[in-house]
Amino acid sequence: MSINRRQFLLLTAGLAAGCKNMGDGGGVTPATPGRMVNAGPASHYATDGVYSHFRDQGFFVIRHGEKLFALSSFCTHRKCKLNAEPDHSFYCKCHGSTFDPAGHVTLGPARRDLPVLNTVTDESGQMLVQVPAL
Numbered sequence: 001m002s003i004n005r006r007q008f009l010l011l012t013a014g015l016a017a018g019c020k021n022m023g024d025g026g027g028v029t030p031a032t033p034g035r036m037v038n039a040g041p042a043s044h045y046a047t048d049g050v051y052s053h054f055r056d057q058g059f060f061v062i063r064h065g066e067k068l069f070a071l072s073s074f075c076t077h078r079k080c081k082l083n084a085e086p087d088h089s090f091y092c093k094c095h096g097s098t099f100d101p102a103g104h105v106t107l108g109p110a111r112r113d114l115p116v117l118n119t120v121t122d123e124s125g126q127m128l129v130q131v132p133a134l
């Protein structure tokens, strides 16, 4: 997807306001309040792995081959911050849930996978991540 930063901000502001979703026949998209975080140049994530720089801001950046994406860093059980493990899985110290490198639950009590956050790389190569409100 190639849009500029302004278009991305307008798009995500529209989602936050609960605009109509034209892709499913006109249903209303739930509001997605949150904020936009600039994760820096996408080129900084060239090597496969989990980047934890933005854990406290709500996400991990993941590079897996050609894929570059952001996963929420908050456990889907009760929203404790997750720790990235050396094997690229995620562990929640609060009640012991674990998630695989793609964010799928591997051990409860969490039952929902980690959400993949909306991202875009703008025309200057900056990776922008939409972080939802908790």
Ligand code: FES
Pocket (backbone or CB within 6 Å): 075, 076, 077, 078, 079, 080, 092, 093, 094, 095, 096, 097, 108, 109, 110
């Ligand atoms: S908050 Fe993560 S397992 Fe309960």
